[in-house]
Amino acid sequence: MLDTFSKKANISSMLVDQQTFGILTVSVSPAVINALAEGIPNSSLMVAQLPGKHNEIIRNYNRSSTNNYILTTSGSEKGYAIPSAELSVAKVVPEQEIIFDIEKMDNVTEQFNVSRQLANRRQHVLASIETKLERYAGRVVHSTVDDVFIPYMTTEIDKCIPENNYYTPGLEAWAISAGLPVKQAYQECKMVVSSTNITIMRLHAYWKWFISHVNSLDFSDQSLMQETIALAEFKLRSGM
Amino acid sequence: MKLNYVFSTELKHSNIYDDYKDITLFRSLFNIDADAFLVDRTDTISFPFSENNIFPMLTTTTTPLSWQECADNRVKELVKTGEKLYVMWSGGIDSTLMLISFMKHAPNDQIVVVLNQDSVKEYPRFYKTNILPSYQILATEELMLLVGQSNLFNGLLISAEHADQLVGSPISDLVVKKLGRTMLGLPYNDENFEKFLLSAGVPIYHIDILINIYNMTIEKSPRPIKTMWDLCWWHGFNFKWQTIAMKLAVRMADPTKLITFYSSNDFQNTSIQQTGNVLNLKSEFKEIILDYTLDGNYWKTKEKFASSTLYYSLSSPAGLTEKWDRIPVRDLNLIDYYNADNTLRRLINA
Numbered sequence: 001m002l003d004t005f006s007k008k009a010n011i012s013s014m015l016v017d018q019q020t021f022g023i024l025t026v027s028v029s030p031a032v033i034n035a036l037a038e039g040i041p042n043s044s045l046m047v048a049q050l051p052g053k054h055n056e057i058i059r060n061y062n063r064s065s066t067n068n069y070i071l072t073t074s075g076s077e078k079g080y081a082i083p084s085a086e087l088s089v090a091k092v093v094p095e096q097e098i099i100f101d102i103e104k105m106d107n108v109t110e111q112f113n114v115s116r117q118l119a120n121r122r123q124h125v126l127a128s129i130e131t132k133l134e135r136y137a138g139r140v141v142h143s144t145v146d147d148v149f150i151p152y153m154t155t156e157i158d159k160c161i162p163e164n165n166y167y168t169p170g171l172e173a174w175a176i177s178a179g180l181p182v183k184q185a186y187q188e189c190k191m192v193v194s195s196t197n198i199t200i201m202r203l204h205a206y207w208k209w210f211i212s213h214v215n216s217l218d219f220s221d222q223s224l225m226q227e228t229i230a231l232a233e234f235k236l237r238s239g240m
Numbered sequence: 241m242k243l244n245y246v247f248s249t250e251l252k253h254s255n256i257y258d259d260y261k262d263i264t265l266f267r268s269l270f271n272i273d274a275d276a277f278l279v280d281r282t283d284t285i286s287f288p289f290s291e292n293n294i295f296p297m298l299t300t301t302t303t304p305l306s307w308q309e310c311a312d313n314r315v316k317e318l319v320k321t322g323e324k325l326y327v328m329w330s331g332g333i334d335s336t337l338m339l340i341s342f343m344k345h346a347p348n349d350q351i352v353v354v355l356n357q358d359s360v361k362e363y364p365r366f367y368k369t370n371i372l373p374s375y376q377i378l379a380t381e382e383l384m385l386l387v388g389q390s391n392l393f394n395g396l397l398i399s400a401e402h403a404d405q406l407v408g409s410p411i412s413d414l415v416v417k418k419l420g421r422t423m424l425g426l427p428y429n430d431e432n433f434e435k436f437l438l439s440a441g442v443p444i445y446h447i448d449i450l451i452n453i454y455n456m457t458i459e460k461s462p463r464p465i466k467t468m469w470d471l472c473w474w475h476g477f478n479f480k481w482q483t484i485a486m487k488l489a490v491r492m493a494d495p496t497k498l499i500t501f502y503s504s505n506d507f508q509n510t511s512i513q514q515t516g517n518v519l520n521l522k523s524e525f526k527e528i529i530l531d532y533t534l535d536g537n538y539w540k541t542k543e544k545f546a547s548s549t550l551y552y553s554l555s556s557p558a559g560l561t562e563k564w565d566r567i568p569v570r571d572l573n574l575i576d577y578y579n580a581d582n583t584l585r586r587l588i589n590a
Contacts, residue, residue, distance in 0.1 A: 184372050187372065188372060188377075191379045199381055234249060238556060239491075240557075
């Protein structure tokens with residue numbers, strides 16, 4: 001919603017190996033990368049703005065596990081970043097002109113290859129499940145300002161005491177603008193925030209469950225990927 | 241131990257029970273019914289998983305009433321309980337007719353209308369005009385949280401379930417989709433039933449026994465099964481009836497607080513004695529709604545559509561035992577409930 005205004009071009013979410021700084025997999029979603037980091041030891045989320053000339057490489061990165069790149073940073077000497085810590089997992093290249101860039105990985109270890117393939121497979125499954133989750137969450141999105149409205153109205157509803165006919169100024173203002181008597185406005189807002197909050201709470205819990213489930217599987221059997229994605233749909237639908 | 245209900249994804253989607261020919265045969269029912277825990281209300285046949293028949297088939301019938309009279313009587317009966325009545329409204333045809341019946345005959349303060357934004361989207365005019373100004377409302381998701389926990393819910397939960405089973409849907413929709421609406425009016429016989437089963441993907445080697453199973457129970461039907469539409473009715477009214485009640489009950493701490501509105505004896509009697517309108521199964525329901533709302537647009541344009549968002553992502557056990565104990569998904573071992581002396585097995589071995 002409001003963060004739309006801060007979206008920048010060429011921002012990538014990457015899972016980066018803490019030892020080699022090699023990029024294991026990329027995703028449009030930092031949530032998916034964080035989820036992967038829970039299951040692949042010594043890996044971290046890095047969200048970085050890369051030069052536009054690398055768009056093609058990043059876009060196709062997960063399609064090939066032989067084309068390997070390292071994330072680089074201009075480093076602490078210029079005061080831009082603290083290397084080798086969370087959120088700054090990148091190889092320091094002091095002469096680099098920009099904060100983050102990538103370079104070809106020369107020595108690719110077998111371990112890196114294995115982790116990369118695993119990360120790609122799990123990324124595919126989690127990204128598919130995240131899309132499903134967004135579809136189910138979409139059911140309770142009814143305005144572009146819901147991200148602010150729902151938390152605000154939740155606290156306003158909590159402060160109202162309908163049995164004493166007390167409604168907060170915020171709720172009163174909403175009622176006037178919506179053209180509803182305040183009692184009806186209270187009922188409607190309470191229904192909306194309750195329905196939304198419970199729905200989102202459940203989806204959040206399922207996402208946690210899916211992360212754990214996906215990270216327990218290696219998906220070397222391709223059919224298991226489809227089965228897991230189908231299971232997610234079933235769980236989101238039925239709760240079983 | 242018998243089961244009131246169970247749903248198993250392993251049973252539906254995997255082949256792990258393929259060593260059991262009767263279970264494999266039972267699984268083919270998933271081709272015609274997505275939730276095929278079927279219970280024969282006539283107690284003529286038994287399925288591989290020991291089912292506890294909670295709703296025995298009506299044996300005597302009385303003079304049929306109009307749907308309107310059935311609904312009015314049902315509301316009066318529920319009002320008499322003196323309990324707070326939580327009426328679930330999805331905005332669809334069945335729940336709107338149900339709620340209108342309460343609006344006509346129940347005191348406003350005995351009613352809480354349970355709905356969410358999907359309900360409002362489904363029928364916004366009714367929400368704004370008839371519900372919000374006059375009734376206490378409660379979010380469906382909040383209600384489902386309450387009924388899932390013991391001691392948190394006081395009152396009766398009234399759902400609009402069982403309406404479909406009075407008029408032969410939704411399996412009739414599958415017949416129409418596979419073979420066209422004309423099929424519903426054709427005579428019920430083995431040949432037409434076989435056509436339907438084949439069109440739905442039931443393996444050819446299972447068809448004779450399945451037809452046999454249905455024919456054995458049809459002999460006990462209180463209504464003659466003359467057409468394919470009658471067969472659809474029989475599937476819902478006999479085999480599916482219990483499953484429909486259980487899909488909400490399985491999510492409740494105390495299932496005795498659940499009432500399915502359309503399951504009263506009046507409704508069942510009237511359903512048994514229907515002569516049928518295979519062109520629009522819910523047309524009479526819509527006419528009653530029109531009489532109350534005077535909303536010609538709804539009457540003209542509203543189509544039946546599944547309203548099941550109340551279940552979305554709501555944690556649910558896999559089943560219920562005959563003692564109403566909930567069976568968590570992780571604890572379910574279907575073979576614990578296997579009934580080796582079931583009718584399918586006997587027919588296979590005959």
